[in-house]
Amino acid sequence: MAKEVTLNVTEAQDLLPFLLEQFPNKGRNKVKTMLTRGQVMVEGRIVTRHDHRLEPRQQVKILGTVRGMGEVLHGIRILFEDEHLIVIDKPPGLLSMATDEEHDRTAYRILMNHVRAASKTARVFIVHRLDRETSGVMMFAKSEAVQQALQNSWRESVLSRAYIVVVEGKVAKPEGKIETWLKESSTKTMFVSRPGDGVKAVTHYRVQRSTAEYSLLEVHLETGRKNQIRVHMQSIGHPVVGDKRYGATKNPIGRLGLHAQLLSFRHPVTEEVLTFETAIPPSFRKLFTTPAK
Structure with a gap:
């Protein structure tokens, strides 16, 4: 799925059954994968729970993959990027960096994959964090030297x-x-x-x-x-x-x-x-x- 798809909810039901109805040809496992990979947003928030309750008039968005990367952007919008920095608009529901429970579905991991699509040695470095449920502007450095320069003079x-x-x-x-x-x-x-x-x-x-x-x-x-x-x-x-x-x-x-x-x-x-x-x-x-x- 390369493009974003917007779906309108007409009756109260759980998220997984709703998605299975919307995508009858995908199969249950593929629909579950869409959820676990963070491709599903409800009212602007990343949702991964199969039993998330939907209400009438809500909107569900299915986020597409990035061509050539095979990685979902999880709703992240890049506001600025040069050789030193990346500034993003982080959606709610997405961790800034890994925890004991979550390693892969984080802003850090998504951006790491993004920069490594251009160079296998590229890296990103956390400058500051936003809570999982906080959305908005967040900055990453592309080198440890830039990270330290920002943190030391924040x-x-x-x-x-x-x-x-x-x-x-x-x-x-x-x-x-x-x-x-x-x-x-x-x-x-x-x-x-x-x-x-x-x-x-x-x-x-x-x-x-x-x-x-x-x-x-x-x-x-x-x-x-x-x-x-x-x-x-x-x-x-x-x-x-x-x-x-x-x-x-x-x-x-x-x-x-x-x-x-x-x-x-x-x-x-x-x-x-x-x-x-x-x-x-x-x-x-x-x-x-x-x-x-």
Whole structure:
């Protein structure tokens, strides 16, 4: 399958039976392979579970393979590439790099295969990470020297990082600054600690839209700590939607309400200022769109 195919859901059912109905000539094993290889997106999110529940009016996209590579891009869109860097728009549901449970279906592995299609000795290197369920702009280096240059001068090189965040409840203050100290528990969960204990974290936010149930925020990071936005939103009583780990009780978009919208930085080699900005995910916008009467 070389092209992307879009399918509309008309009745509630599990994903695998739906796909088998849509592709009666493919066979059960081939359809399962489409799922395990990350070729199936539901409402913009990579889904691999056979029993994922579909609802009417949802859209399912089947992503094609890249000609000559034999590797699925898993919904990754390359925003920029030169001999030193690759900047991508990562979809939700895709890991940045391998874990004990997942080795192959990661942004790192996909991009490694991408660069090795041109040269067998080519490599990519992680510069920073996004959580599995966070979508948006992410950068990789093509050499260890460039990776180290970026990581060693991250605060100076990165000029702006902006996230779009959907949180529970109506945030009263139109804008604010959250400044705390964070620590990691034995269960790998971050939490707000007492001043001077852990690492300092600073987050700035501005409300873009809100309803009685949800708020859409533009968030800028002054520091880049693990799960910083998620912990800080929980600390002000407005957890990120879909973030059960950090206090959320609602999941209206079927994913974490966190999107890395903008990254602006100084190129470590050319010193050119590069800025990449992606659109607000449609599922975020739908929560703040008044239905037509």
